Amino acid sequence: MAQTINVGPVYPPYQLDNFQRCPLFWDLDKRWKKPLPKEWTAGLIGVAVAMALQSALTGGQAMPTDVASDYVRENYPARADRSLKGVLELVRQGVELGMATRFGLKEILAVEKSFGRTRPDLVGYDYDGALAVWDHKVKVSLDDKFLEKELARYDTSNQFYEYAWIVGQEYGEPVERVYAHLIILGPSPRTMLHSVQMSPEHVRHWLHGASRDWKLMRAIEQGDEEAYARYTGCQTPYGPCAMYEGCHTFYGDESAFPAIYEHVKGRYAG
Numbered sequence: 001m002a003q004t005i006n007v008g009p010v011y012p013p014y015q016l017d018n019f020q021r022c023p024l025f026w027d028l029d030k031r032w033k034k035p036l037p038k039e040w041t042a043g044l045i046g047v048a049v050a051m052a053l054q055s056a057l058t059g060g061q062a063m064p065t066d067v068a069s070d071y072v073r074e075n076y077p078a079r080a081d082r083s084l085k086g087v088l089e090l091v092r093q094g095v096e097l098g099m100a101t102r103f104g105l106k107e108i109l110a111v112e113k114s115f116g117r118t119r120p121d122l123v124g125y126d127y128d129g130a131l132a133v134w135d136h137k138v139k140v141s142l143d144d145k146f147l148e149k150e151l152a153r154y155d156t157s158n159q160f161y162e163y164a165w166i167v168g169q170e171y172g173e174p175v176e177r178v179y180a181h182l183i184i185l186g187p188s189p190r191t192m193l194h195s196v197q198m199s200p201e202h203v204r205h206w207l208h209g210a211s212r213d214w215k216l217m218r219a220i221e222q223g224d225e226e227a228y229a230r231y232t233g234c235q236t237p238y239g240p241c242a243m244y245e246g247c248h249t250f251y252g253d254e255s256a257f258p259a260i261y262e263h264v265k266g267r268y269a270g
């Protein structure tokens with residue numbers, strides 16, 4: 001593996017996740033959306049809790065629970081899978097639990113600051129002076145029997161390695177660990193800090209692969225390459241891919257997509 005990596009364009013981790021699952025999905029998802037009978041509120045709950053923790057960590061004047069509740073009321077979707085009352089209660093529980101976590105850090109360097117196209121929740125010097133990153137992960141429900149699998153996902157997460165790489169670049173020293181700050185609302189409410197140890201060699205190994213994918217993503221966006229199907233991504237742990245009919249009924253012919261999908265504009269912008 002080359003010692004020096006010519007990185008080129010950089011994309012946010014969620015886009016890299018989509019691209020690595022299936023380049024065609026990453027491309028189609030920018031233009032097409034399958035209408036869902038319900039809008040999931042798990043993401044809204046996670047963002048609201050993270051905003052409250054951000055306010056608390058930066059000494060904001062407003063009560064953290066008020067920050068979170070205001071955000072929920074402003075962004076509560078029509079056809080939500082939970083009532084507004086239920087979402088507000090889950091957010092309140094998440095904020096209370098999250099605020100009780102002892103991070104043990106020596107110094108906060110950045111809270112919700114953008115580093116290029118990624119935005120880690122918290123960056124600072126850990127209890128032992130190591131540069132570290134914390135990312136809040138709210139789980140409305142996580143049974144103990146799935147906990148180990150959940151933690152293992154963070155150990156190879158594009159998001160965590162991208163944080164380590166880009167934050168290390170910014171501060172001129174390696175990030176030594178990235179923490180998942182898990183806020184579990186049920187069935188056993190608790191929080192935990194799961195540490196993923198980083199080393200410059202490990203981050204470079206990840207960057208070697210990620211940077212090649214980023215170049216290919218840019219080439220597809222510029223029309224120099226064509227997106228292509230990867231059938232190993234067609235079935236996900238949550239069911240069939242959202243573009244399943246697009247590929248396996250319409251064989252990728254986007255002129256037929258409006259029969260099932262809505263055209264969307266401006267996704268993945270920036």
Ligand code: SF4
Pocket residue numbers: 021022023024025028229230231232233234235241242243244245246247248
């Ligand atoms: S259905 Fe399969 S091939 Fe089509 S976009 Fe999804 S993962 Fe890719």
